[in-house]
């Protein structure tokens with residue numbers, strides 16, 4: 181029972197923070213975050229990454245150029261930025277890529293990671309003139325991360341926020357796996373949540389998931405924050421419509437995987453329609469899958485979707501990093517969705 185009383189204590193801290201916006205001045209409460217997020221910055225970044233740079237295939241000059249662009253953006257906001265270079269082998273060839281890491285320091289070591297991959301699949305075109313530029317997958321995720329970084333830079337938090345733009349996701353989650361491999365025992369212990377942003381500009385519905393067999397509280401807090409903001413924020417359906425995934429989980433298809441293997445709670449945001457396909461989702465009812473097709477370009481990306489994702493992501497990262505979590509409970513307590521009870525949609 182002791183465990184539960186502690187649980188309720190954490191729950192009430194979060195409830196307090198969400199309801200009253202924190203403890204200090206209005207500026208630092210987080211209440212302004214939804215107003216400060218406009219989606220304009222995110223949209224501009226999607227424009228630049230997809231229309232100016234274009235497809236950003238892992239191992240290409242465009243991928244490297246994109247890394248430089250992200251580095252410049254984060255440095256311009258005043259963050260200390262680190263380039264984490266790595267190599268990987270693919271079909272007998274060695275390629276190099278890099279993760280771009282910006283750190284917002286906190287008073288304590290408790291850490292939230294916000295990550296998004298910046299590479300795309302290779303350019304492909306169709307007879308109708310459409311060309312894949314990776315605007316949805318995943319210029320959108322990087323762009324939302326950059327707008328969240330811009331908004332959060334002036335907020336004081338207890339905990340650290342680490343922004344990571346991952347390279348080489350489309351060739352086997354290389355950047356995120358390398359990042360997770362470099363984490364020390366201490367880093368892992370200090371990391372209370374990983375927020376993954378992958379394809380948040382195109383699909384039909386706004387979703388957030390945990391990973392498979394993964395503590396669910398970061399997802400549940402995200403659902404709560406999103407729903408309080410008035411967004412129709414959803415998650416995956418689980419049984420009975422799908423027997424392979426539990427309610428609220430996503431499969432091992434994005435950069436959250438390496439972190440869920442470390443038992444770090446995940447909140448993975450994606451625009452997706454799970455009503456069409458309850459075990460994997462399908463991106464849109466009208467066009468089917470857009471990602472990895474010639475339709476994935478700027479014309480498909482919704483400013484409003486970028487904005488709503490950035491609002492929830494910034495508020496979620498702020499709430500978690502504003503709250504000191506009991507060390508021993510970080511991963512454990514969250515198991516079984518007991519952290520915050522959410523009404524299930526399905």
Ligand SMILES: [Zn+2]
Nearest residue numbers: 317318378379
């Ligand atoms: Zn992706």
